[in-house]
Amino acid sequence: MSDPAQNLRDWIATYNSPTTSVAHLLCDRHDPNTTATTEIGPTLEPTTLTYGQLKERSQTLATGLAHQGIQPGDRIATLIPKGIDLTITALATWRLGAVLVPLLTSLAPSAITQRLTDSGARIVITADEYRTKLDPTPHTPTPPTWKIATTGTQPLREDDHTLATLSQHPPHTTPHTTTGNGDIATVYVSNLIGPPRGVRVPARALAAMHAYHHYGLGVQDDDVYWNTADPGSAYGLYHGLISPLLAGHNSLALRAGFFDPELTLDVLGLYQVTNFATDPTTYRTLRAATKTLPPEIIVQRLASAGEPLSPDVIDWATDLFGIPIRDHYGQTELGWCAGLPNGDLQDAPTTTPPGAIGPALPGWNIQVLEAITDEPAPLGAYGRIAIDRAQSPLDWFDGYLGYENTIDIRFTPERTYHLTGDTGIMDRQGNLHFSTRDNGAIITRSYRIGPTEVEATLATHPAVDECGVYAIPDELAGHLVGARIVLNPGHTGTPELAEELRDWVSTHFAPHAAPHTVDFIDELPRTASGKMRRARLR
Incomplete structure (x- = not known):
């Protein structure tokens, strides 16, 4: 069993380097013959992309984007479902040192326009089926400050580009390098007051993503891993796209615009998924629709993120799958930092009291603070969930786009705390009990x-x-x-x-x-x- 402290030191040194190459870390260093992504079509047919193909196709797209004037630090927005097109676009973005702005495909045109304007996106790349969402709205700048490219082979509007036409140049072979503080993504989160805010994700956050992939999700080299989250969300971006590529693993990507419990069970069985990460709504819907588990389903590890699971859902999963769901706590500004691990950790607990999420994962120190004094609350007492920054080497968040240094920090004589905006309880066993979003979301x-x-x-x-x-x-x-x-x-x-x-x-x-x-x-x-x-x- 590897030493978690040594692994953390290695990952932090690798991802927080003065010359970090995101494209090298997520793609170029891996075996070119290994599968990077398996996209599952509407009729469950697979299309695979190897790391070698990902390198070549992202290099040529990066060159096309550079010909459109994209430079390091520019923002490239995507309106693309999970799958091969998104993976290639993301890698091309990072080859140029640009910043990915993934957007939820469910957003309405006005909400998309707001995020494009706020981020200062230079170009937005969209799947053909969402192109109409980029037609001008009353809030669109005149002329628009962003270009548009589609994933198909033919332009859908007179001024559109396509990935095919952008990829007709000789490949861009030298990936850009950045520091650990250089932004790689901007992910939008809702705000209690005012418009959504863009979370700036730096390259050094890759260490936290790799640690959760290894310890929280417990993804092994021989796993068939499937994360169902939308790549426009933090869980889908961090652990449906980025962390499998960091580890050199293959991940499944179902190209479906709707959730269907029977389709989910079909994918679990047909592709022999062994490691499944999804959200509480998926588990609750599966419970309502599933009486018995098909024998071909052999999943060995289950994880949930997004909101706390009720004990009855965890009990149902344990009875049906023969294994419990590991409920994990996190947020866009942190990644995922607490819960029972699915990975191998010596002396890690395997169960929690009802209602508890679990302890802090390696690389994190979580405290619950009293609201008035900012001192640690007594065990079992309600308070504000905070990260002890000095004891949390994976804590990476420094502020929102356009509001740098706006992170909620509390200082005491002994500690510096990053307040998460959430509330909860810490029990005597060190398990976190989540209570509510303090920001009203x-x-x-x-x-x-x-x-x-x-x-x-x-x-x-x-x-x-x-x-x-x-x-x-x-x-x-x-x-x-x-x-x-x-x-x-x-x-x-x-x-x-x-x-x-x-x-x-x-x-x-x-x-x-x-x-x-x-x-x-x-x-x-x-x-x-x-x-x-x-x-x-x-």
């Missing part, structure tokens, strides 16, 4: 939604005077979005208007953010000073 079907984003979208509808958005507990989704609406004069609250408002959010923001429940009220609950009392909306 709604987690629905593993999507993190800022209430103000939905409120701002609803407020653009001519019938809405003001509104408040809140979370509704739900057995399958975890939470659903609820909305209380105060109407403008001349409008009447009807079921038809409620449905119209749901469609409005779906069209102007994202389908996963559309309110499940819409209620019409005379006034919002407010404090004496006029501030909305969000907790009273429920």
Whole structure:
């Protein structure tokens, strides 16, 4: 069994170097004949990409992007589902020293425009089926400040480029190098107040991703690994795309625009998946649809991230699969840093008390702080989840795009703490119990939604005077979005208007953010000073 402390030192030294080459680390150093990605089509047929093919195709695309004026530090946005096209685009981006901005394909055009504008993207590369989402909106700069390329062979608009035409140049053979502090990605997260913020992901964050891949997920060289998360999210980017490439592993990528429990079981069985990482909604939906497990399914390790799993779901998985789900805690600004490990760790616990996530993973020291004193809270007492920076060599977050040095830090005479914005409890065995998002975000079907984003979208509808958005507990989704609406004069609250408002959010923001429940009220609950009392909306 390898020494975790030595592994961490090696990974940190490798990924936090003055001359870090991301393309070399994720691709060029690996056996060119080894499979890097297996894309699974709609009829479950596989298309594979080796590390040698990935190197060659990303080199030629990098040259084409350079001919379009892309330079180190420029941002390249993607609107591409998981799979071969995204993997090649990401590697080409990093060969140039550019910064990847992965976008959720479920976002509405206005939300995409906001992120493109905020990030300063120079070019956005989209799958053909999402090209219409990049058509001009009232918020699009005139002229647009970004170019557009599609993944198909033929341009869909007069000014479009395609990956095929961009890849017609001699290959760009010298990958760019950066320092460990150089950005490699910007991942957008919802914000309680105001628009979403772009998390700056530096090259040194690769050490945290590799450590979680090895210890948290426990992916072995002979595993068939499948992470179902959307690459526009942190879990999908960090551990569906990046960490398998770091380790030289193959990962499955299902090219499907919808979730289907029977399709999930088909992939698990047909491809003999042994290591499966997904979100709580997938497990809850599988439980509702699955009575017995097909004998061809041989999965040996299960992991979950996004929000805490209830003990009954973990018990169900243990009964059905014969193994428990390892529930892991993390966030976009950290990666994943706590939970029972699926990898080999000497003296690591194998069970936790009900409701507990587990201990900190190697490379992390997690504390729960009292709200007033910023001192460690007594064991078993509720407080704010924080990272002890001096004792957490994998902690990498330094701020948001355009808001550098905005990380929430607390200083005591003995320690420097990075506040996560979450709350919870630490028990006497060192297990973290997650309580809630301190920043008020709604987690629905593993999507993190800022209430103000939905409120701002609803407020653009001519019938809405003001509104408040809140979370509704739900057995399958975890939470659903609820909305209380105060109407403008001349409008009447009807079921038809409620449905119209749901469609409005779906069209102007994202389908996963559309309110499940819409209620019409005379006034919002407010404090004496006029501030909305969000907790009273429920």
